[in-house]
Amino acid sequence: MDDIKRMERRKQATLARRHIYTQTSAPETFITSLSEEARENFFASERKRIALSLRRRKIKGGVLTGLGLFVAIFISALALIPIFFTFLNSFMSSEEIVANYQVVFQSMSGHASQGATYMSRTPVLKLIPEEVTIQQYSTLLFMNPEYLFKYWNSILLTLPIVAGQMVVSCLASYSFARYRRKRREVLFFSYIILMLMPFQVTLVPNYMIADSLNILDTIWAIILPGVFSTFAIFLLTKYMRQIPSGYIEAATLDGASEWQIFTNVALPLCKNAIFALTILLFIDYWNMVEQPLVLLTDINKQPLSVFLSQINEPELGIAFAASSVYMIPPLLIFFWGEDYLVEGISRSGIK
Amino acid sequence: MKEDNLISDRGEVTGMRPGSEVVIAEQQKTESAKAENHNTTDTEEQLEAKLMDRPKPKNVTPLANLKLTPKDIPVFEETPERKAKLEMRKKMHFKRKLRDWGVFTGYLTPSFVGVFVFFFLPLILLLKTSFQKSPTNSDFVGFRNYERVITNDAFIAASKNTLTFALISVPLAVILALLVALLLNSGLPGKSLFRSFLLNPMMVPVASVVLIWQVFFSYNGVINGITAQLFEGAEKIDWLKSSYSQIVIMLLFLWKNLGYNMVLFLAALNSIPHEILESAQIDGAGPVKRFFKIKLHYLSPTIFFVGIMSLINSFKIFREVYLLTGDYPYDNLYMLQHFMNNAFTHLDYSKLSAGAIVMCVVMIIIVGGLFFAESKFDSDVEE
Numbered sequence: 001m002d003d004i005k006r007m008e009r010r011k012q013a014t015l016a017r018r019h020i021y022t023q024t025s026a027p028e029t030f031i032t033s034l035s036e037e038a039r040e041n042f043f044a045s046e047r048k049r050i051a052l053s054l055r056r057r058k059i060k061g062g063v064l065t066g067l068g069l070f071v072a073i074f075i076s077a078l079a080l081i082p083i084f085f086t087f088l089n090s091f092m093s094s095e096e097i098v099a100n101y102q103v104v105f106q107s108m109s110g111h112a113s114q115g116a117t118y119m120s121r122t123p124v125l126k127l128i129p130e131e132v133t134i135q136q137y138s139t140l141l142f143m144n145p146e147y148l149f150k151y152w153n154s155i156l157l158t159l160p161i162v163a164g165q166m167v168v169s170c171l172a173s174y175s176f177a178r179y180r181r182k183r184r185e186v187l188f189f190s191y192i193i194l195m196l197m198p199f200q201v202t203l204v205p206n207y208m209i210a211d212s213l214n215i216l217d218t219i220w221a222i223i224l225p226g227v228f229s230t231f232a233i234f235l236l237t238k239y240m241r242q243i244p245s246g247y248i249e250a251a252t253l254d255g256a257s258e259w260q261i262f263t264n265v266a267l268p269l270c271k272n273a274i275f276a277l278t279i280l281l282f283i284d285y286w287n288m289v290e291q292p293l294v295l296l297t298d299i300n301k302q303p304l305s306v307f308l309s310q311i312n313e314p315e316l317g318i319a320f321a322a323s324s325v326y327m328i329p330p331l332l333i334f335f336w337g338e339d340y341l342v343e344g345i346s347r348s349g350i351k
Numbered sequence: 352m353k354e355d356n357l358i359s360d361r362g363e364v365t366g367m368r369p370g371s372e373v374v375i376a377e378q379q380k381t382e383s384a385k386a387e388n389h390n391t392t393d394t395e396e397q398l399e400a401k402l403m404d405r406p407k408p409k410n411v412t413p414l415a416n417l418k419l420t421p422k423d424i425p426v427f428e429e430t431p432e433r434k435a436k437l438e439m440r441k442k443m444h445f446k447r448k449l450r451d452w453g454v455f456t457g458y459l460t461p462s463f464v465g466v467f468v469f470f471f472l473p474l475i476l477l478l479k480t481s482f483q484k485s486p487t488n489s490d491f492v493g494f495r496n497y498e499r500v501i502t503n504d505a506f507i508a509a510s511k512n513t514l515t516f517a518l519i520s521v522p523l524a525v526i527l528a529l530l531v532a533l534l535l536n537s538g539l540p541g542k543s544l545f546r547s548f549l550l551n552p553m554m555v556p557v558a559s560v561v562l563i564w565q566v567f568f569s570y571n572g573v574i575n576g577i578t579a580q581l582f583e584g585a586e587k588i589d590w591l592k593s594s595y596s597q598i599v600i601m602l603l604f605l606w607k608n609l610g611y612n613m614v615l616f617l618a619a620l621n622s623i624p625h626e627i628l629e630s631a632q633i634d635g636a637g638p639v640k641r642f643f644k645i646k647l648h649y650l651s652p653t654i655f656f657v658g659i660m661s662l663i664n665s666f667k668i669f670r671e672v673y674l675l676t677g678d679y680p681y682d683n684l685y686m687l688q689h690f691m692n693n694a695f696t697h698l699d700y701s702k703l704s705a706g707a708i709v710m711c712v713v714m715i716i717i718v719g720g721l722f723f724a725e726s727k728f729d730s731d732v733e734e
Binding site for chain 2: 002065068069071072075076078079080082083085086101167168169171172174175176178179184189190191192193194195196197198199200201202203204205206208209224225227228230231233238258262283286287289290294305308309319320323326327330331334338341342345346347
């Protein structure tokens with residue numbers, strides 16, 4: 001292109017632009033075509049229409065939010081009823097509970113013929129006790145030393161498992177997250193498969209191994225497999241892989257050793273996940289039933305969860321109080337660490 | 352319109368309104384110029400040719416004028432110093448690799464030893480006993496145990512029940528949790544409150560859950576009482592011993608796991624880039640379209656993860672089923688875990704181990720397929 005031509009063209013364009021701004025009149029539109037009065041009327045009607053549609057939209061939004069709130073409240077009520085039910089019923093007197101719920105268990109425990117006599121009766125679902133007593137709690141805590149022993153057993157089983165599994169899985173998942181190779185991925189995959197296995201699959205060999213290690217009928221038969229369970233490794237590895245590699249590189253350049261990177265970079269970044277996993281594991285092992293039933297045949301060593309799950313007619317009077325007291329540690333932990341839990345579970349699911 | 356097109360076609364956009372006087376004038380001018388251009392000697396082609404033939408800069412790089420032959424390429428001689436250097440480098444590389452490997456194994460060892468003793472070794476033992484007549488009698492019987500298991504009616508029924516339960520309840524758990532998460536994410540007040548409410552069922556001990564479910568669903572239970580009061584002459588159903596039993600257990604499963612799945616989905620929904628959603632909205636995409644075209648795309652890894660977690664939890668629900676109904680539940684609820692548990696109590700170890708191995712293999716296939724699909728899907732997403 002030659003420069004003169006370009007210059008000429010630019011000059012023309014500039015001139016033309018100036019020309020437009022000074023010479024062209026405003027284009028004829030619908031608004032300008034109206035007379036003064038008609039324009040006013042038109043604006044007024046438009047204003048009214050917009051206000052109406054805005055109001056309509058507001059109402060629609062309000063109704064929708066209300067509906068959503070209703071659904072959410074309904075669902076959360078469904079979620080909360082059992083907890084309230086247990087807590088409130090725990091303040092009933094034993095007689096009241098037996099009177100209310102005996103029917104249920106009569107038909108439950110195989111008395112098919114006797115169940116017929118209760119045909120006409122239905123249980124009374126009462127949320128509010130007729131008279132509030134702490135009778136259940138007093139019988140439970142002061143007259144049943146067995147209960148407290150089992151409570152202690154539960155703690156004795158759960159805490160070592162949770163602590164041990166967290167330590168082991170922090171180490172293992174750091175190694176899985178930091179060094180990704182093909183063969184190691186295969187190992188990781190096998191860990192995932194192990195995590196998915198129901199306990200019953202390895203029931204027999206677990207029993208045999210516990211027997212050969214001479215730990216059958218001791219708490220170690222449950223603690224040791226629990227400590228090495230791979231559930232936490234799966235989640236923590238997923239979490240640790242999200243740590244930007246730049247952080248670790250920076251630490252290496254600053255001369256940090258492998259252990260320092262682990263304790264000062266990786267672990268603090270995974271704090272939320274570690275707390276969340278601690279809560280999840282605690283709840284899971286606090287509730288375990290099958291393992292103690294098979295591997296801990298000594299009744300005095302069994303945790304409370306086994307005892308509670310076998311509650312029947314005779315102990316019905318204290319069942320609710322026992323459940324309530326049993327529910328307290330998980331709930332406390334939940335309220336203490338809810339933010340960590342939410343934050344920790346949240347990030348594990350996103351890539 | 353016509354003039355406008357013409358101007359833009361020629362690439363001479365001058366910023367003027369189409370159809371204005373100036374444009375028309377300019378257009379006429381250029382047209383006449385074009386006609387003149389054909390006659391003048393200084394055409395654009397010549398200009399271009401001039402541009403091509405302009406003198407090139409010399410000696411841009413110092414080596415530009417040198418003519419290199421193969422002889423000039425330096426050949427490293429096998430001097431002892433060089434040899435030592437190479438060896439050093441190799442050694443360093445090996446050392447670093449060894450160090451990496453050492454760190455990897457060092458961190459993994461505690462877990463691996465434990466997992467080997469308590470999980471891999473049992474599986475190997477299981478494999479061994481599945482080919483034996485019985486754990487004590489180590490006669491090799493080939494696949495006879497497997498034959499016995501696969502043709503076993505109880506095993507077939509149990510695997511059918513387990514499979515149907517997983518196939519129905521896992522997708523249901525995913526979809527319901529996603530719906531609730533969408534509901535809570537749609538600007539509802541008190542979102543975090545609802546979130547903690549819904550997480551609560553996870554905390555309730557199994558024993559209490561079982562107690563409550565018994566109170567509600569047994570023959571003389573609350574549900575039957577309510578239906579009897581609402582509808583005169585309604586039949587009483589023993590929910591856990593009827594064909595509805597699986598639905599009752601599914602309710603339990605959903606009740607328990609909805610909160611956890613929902614929290615996962617809420618987080619994923621929050622991590623979707625806001626600009627994309629906004630621009631889609633401005634472009635006129637409705638909420639349904641936005642969900643299917645944008646959100647679902649970003650949610651896919653989470654959906655996979657939630658699916659895996661729900662699958663794990665669907666196996667764990669056996670605990671509740673066992674406590675609710677005992678060793679021999681209604682036919683509908685007879686799960687693979689029941690089968691194994693009963694084989695254990697009847698000391699039929701070879702049957703149990705063959706069944707367990709079959710289950711393992713099926714699970715490896717399913718989970719492997721899922722992971723393969725995920726990695727395939729992921730690479731699609733990244734492209």
